Amino acid sequence: xxxxxxxxxxxxxxxxxxxxxxxxxxxxxxxxxxxxxxxxxxxxxxxxxxxxxxxxxxxxxxxxxxxxxxxxxxxxxxxxxxxxxxxxxxxxxxxxxxxxxxxxxxxxxxxxxxxxxxxxxxxxxxxxxxxxxxxxxxxxxxxxxxxxxxxxxxxxxxxxxxxxxxxxxxxxxxxxxxxxxxxxxxxxxxxxxxxxxxxxxxxxxxxxxxxxxxxxxxxxxxxxxxxxxxxxxxxxxxxxxxxxxxxxxxxxxxxxxxxxxxxxxxxxxxxxxxxxxxxxxxxxxx
Amino acid sequence: xxxxxxxxxxxxxxxxxxxxxxxxxxxxxxxxxxxxxxxxxxxxxxxxxxxxxxxxxxxxxxxxxxxxxxxxxxxxxxxxxxxxxxxxxxxxxxxxxxxxxxxxxxxxxxxxxxxxxxxxxxxxxxxxxxxxxxxxxxxxxxxxxxxxxxxxxxxxxxxxxxxxxxxxxxxxxxxxxxxxxxxxxxxxxxxxxxxxxxxxxxxxxxxxxxxxxxxxxxxxxxxxxxxxxxxxxxxxxxxxxxxxxxxxxxxxxxxxxxxxxxxxxxxxxxxxxxxxxxxxxxxxxx
Numbered sequence: 001x002x003x004x005x006x007x008x009x010x011x012x013x014x015x016x017x018x019x020x021x022x023x024x025x026x027x028x029x030x031x032x033x034x035x036x037x038x039x040x041x042x043x044x045x046x047x048x049x050x051x052x053x054x055x056x057x058x059x060x061x062x063x064x065x066x067x068x069x070x071x072x073x074x075x076x077x078x079x080x081x082x083x084x085x086x087x088x089x090x091x092x093x094x095x096x097x098x099x100x101x102x103x104x105x106x107x108x109x110x111x112x113x114x115x116x117x118x119x120x121x122x123x124x125x126x127x128x129x130x131x132x133x134x135x136x137x138x139x140x141x142x143x144x145x146x147x148x149x150x151x152x153x154x155x156x157x158x159x160x161x162x163x164x165x166x167x168x169x170x171x172x173x174x175x176x177x178x179x180x181x182x183x184x185x186x187x188x189x190x191x192x193x194x195x196x197x198x199x200x201x202x203x204x205x206x207x208x209x210x211x212x213x214x215x216x217x218x219x220x221x222x223x224x225x226x227x228x229x230x231x232x233x234x235x236x237x238x239x240x241x242x243x244x245x246x247x248x249x250x251x252x253x254x255x256x257x258x259x260x261x262x263x264x265x266x267x268x269x270x271x272x273x274x275x276x277x278x279x280x281x282x283x284x285x286x
Numbered sequence: 287x288x289x290x291x292x293x294x295x296x297x298x299x300x301x302x303x304x305x306x307x308x309x310x311x312x313x314x315x316x317x318x319x320x321x322x323x324x325x326x327x328x329x330x331x332x333x334x335x336x337x338x339x340x341x342x343x344x345x346x347x348x349x350x351x352x353x354x355x356x357x358x359x360x361x362x363x364x365x366x367x368x369x370x371x372x373x374x375x376x377x378x379x380x381x382x383x384x385x386x387x388x389x390x391x392x393x394x395x396x397x398x399x400x401x402x403x404x405x406x407x408x409x410x411x412x413x414x415x416x417x418x419x420x421x422x423x424x425x426x427x428x429x430x431x432x433x434x435x436x437x438x439x440x441x442x443x444x445x446x447x448x449x450x451x452x453x454x455x456x457x458x459x460x461x462x463x464x465x466x467x468x469x470x471x472x473x474x475x476x477x478x479x480x481x482x483x484x485x486x487x488x489x490x491x492x493x494x495x496x497x498x499x500x501x502x503x504x505x506x507x508x509x510x511x512x513x514x515x516x517x518x519x520x521x522x523x524x525x526x527x528x529x530x531x532x533x534x535x536x537x538x539x540x541x542x543x544x545x546x547x548x549x550x551x552x553x554x555x556x557x558x559x560x561x562x563x564x565x566x567x568x569x570x571x572x
Binding site for chain 2: 023027028029031032033036083086088089106107108109111112114115116118119120122123125126127129130131132134135137138139141142143144145147148150151152154155168
């Protein structure tokens with residue numbers, strides 16, 4: 001199947017579902033709901049829900065039952081971006097080419113919008129998922145996952161860091177949730193042990209490659225392409241792959257990870273989309 | 287049973303369980319785990335987990351299976367206090383007589399500590415609860431519950447507000463989670479429809495009375511008693527009951543709610559503890 005068509009079709013379905021699951025911005029308190037919707041509909045690629053759906057479909061899952069789980073993953077991603085952009089964290093004014101949530105709705109309201117998306121995600125997971133899926137997601141975004149990575153990232157700022165520390169930050173900050181998207185889709189689709197094992201390895205490698213490319217793009221991309229201020233990481237001396245091993249080596253590392261990720265799928269059927277998605281993230285320019 | 291003894295015994299059990307569920311502060315990233323533990327063990331009354339346990343026991347639940355659920359509720363309460371105390375929200379330097387989380391660990395780390403406790407709560411709920419319990423809790427802390435109340439509170443600051451708005455803020459900000467504690471314990475203990483209905487009404491009235499008394503104490507208590515800066519609400523012109531209807535009327539309102547809450551339990555057995563807890567919150571001085 002053509003990846004571009006697949007992505008376009010899935011994005012449409014996901015956006016409709018997100019619109020359905022989010023409270024109307026006419027409901028009180030209006031600014032809170034507006035802030036949530038503003039950030040959720042700020043033009044995300046919907047990579048995380050698409051990974052969950054593609055993994056679900058790979059193991060034979062069909063139909064729209066996966067949508068609450070898939071949308072929950074996008075809400076969690078959005079909450080993390082809102083908090084990450086706050087002045088006390090990365091202090092970003094632009095995200096996807098638009099002013100960040102706190103620039104539009106204020107600092108306190110942005111904290112609350114993130115918190116509300118976090119809670120709504122678990123509401124959706126409870127409604128449409130299973131305890132196993134909820135545990136998988138909760139684990140991936142706690143101190144042994146996303147938030148742990150963000151805290152390590154925050155502490156490393158301005159300090160000299162080695163590859164081991166950069167690896168800790170990236171496997172936690174970004175890769176843990178991406179891996180959980182793949183696993184959640186597979187678990188929800190009743191994957192076999194063999195399928196789940198292969199997809200877990202795929203997800204780990206995919207996740208790390210994704211973050212490495214993100215850092216390379218931050219260094220090399222143009223502001224128009226990325227929709228955010230570029231070179232911000234270098235300016236703040238953040239712990240990134242390009243900073244520690246250079247841009248060329250980082251790209252090679254990401255490409256090797258993607259090759260290896262695809263190899264994990266070799267004994268599975270219906271792997272077409274996940275293979276193409278892996279290639280997509282090393283070839284993207286934003 | 288003597289309430290003081292009951293509270294003391296339950297607090298001990300809850301504190302041990304919290305210590306068990308929280309990652310060690312030697313685990314990386316250390317400051318994140320330290321910040322979480324600092325706020326969780328800053329001397330809370332453990333009212334929320336105790337309400338869940340008492341409700342669970344009222345409907346016939348026995349044993350420690352409720353502890354993950356009960357502790358999850360305390361973690362959620364702690365996360366909300368950490369975010370509430372942030373400079374962009376209530377900007378409090380003291381909480382329970384100690385410097386607030388962001389004063390000790392920094393602004394960014396406090397945001398992350400709150401986020402991590404939020405995620406850990408759902409991990410515990412997924413491990414030890416049920417989908418119904420998870421949904422109950424997630425609903426009570428989202429935009430139609432706690433965070434919705436905090437957003438309305440934030441928006442009302444410095445503005446002229448009426449009783450209707452104060453009611454919206456309080457029923458959402460505080461009462462929703464307290465009601466959910468009662469309901470979660472009952473649902474986890476397989477309450478009958480009759481029991482759940484009575485306990486839900488009890489929880490609603492208990493929750494609102496609790497917040498009204500909190501505002502009265504904020505106005506009348508001493509700093510030593512409360513362990514936080516008093517009169518802060520008045521200073522910032524926050525939307526509170528005493529501000530809208532006066533301290534005397536507020537106290538009368540809280541006492542009437544507590545009487546009514548106890549009356550909801552009249553046809554239930556084993557109601558002793560929840561009755562005494564209701565009296566306790568209008569008689570407390572901190």
